[in-house]
Amino acid sequence: MKAFYAAEQKRHNPKAFLSSGAPQPNPEQPERVERLLTGARAAGCEILRPRDQGLGPIAAVHTPEYLDFLEHIYARWQRIAEASEEVIPNIHPLVRNGRYPASAVGQAGYHMADTACPISGETWESVCWSAWSAVDAADAVMAGDRAAYALCRPPGHHAFADVAGGFCFVNNSAVAAQRFLSSSARVVILDIDLHHGNGTQGIFYQRADVLTISIHADPVRFYPFFWGHADERGEGPGLGYNLNLPLERKSGDAEFLAALDVAFRRIRAYAPDALVVALGLDAFEGDPFGGLSVSTPGFARIGEAIAGLGLPTAIVQEGGYLCDALSDNLTSFLTGFGGAA
């Protein structure tokens, strides 16, 4: 299987975020890339550098206002006396009524959902290459590959059309799905990250051309708290095209595979042309976030089950944080997927 990754994706190096109000080291570390590369190589992937695709495929799912913000906010932030080194918001609109602030601080609050996505001088470059990895994975599949893997880092599924959050800036899974629509009528995004794919859901919530499904730890007591509940079904033309399958905390392989079966019924009824797997590996029992209890062999079973759908598939990396098994978990998923393909 082809895997796409560019070295520029390692340059983004966030320092901190607030967890329960306390400053903590940011877990979305560049070291994740090394572990994931090791895992992809062990699964037999050929690592390829993506092409510079320009802003087009990114602007297809994000607002121009937001992309301008992401590209330029760091330089503007540096002109504020005594500002933090990284761009971190400290005020948010309770209601987004369309009014747009002129100041850098106001715009940071408008475009950043939380403190987990600090922006430094390298962030924009890393974000673009991460998205281009997803574009090239979709292109490889449209050119005839059964599946391709995008080693997207920074991850993307918490990013809305105009809001960053949860370590995410550009929604790589959404970018890949939108790319597929250039040759497909209907695309599915199946998000198996520990956390609900709230940004992905938000981007396609009123659309029927992309079915969004997320399996995740129940947000009633878990990030992202305000999204990911079972009664969020889509709106307008998108009603019935969003499916959330929250799991109780510490659910393991059996519960996860049972939720996948529910997802597969919906996917088959949608008769899609292509699939994007938003592959979080943080549902792992040893992941620092500790939300679910999927095992390393469990990822192989999950990969095998998804491959059984028989759909052209772009696998887009989302979460999965530093722990001893991070490489093995990726190898396990990709081997299980490839073994069934």
Ligand SMILES: [Zn+2]
């Ligand atoms: Zn996650």
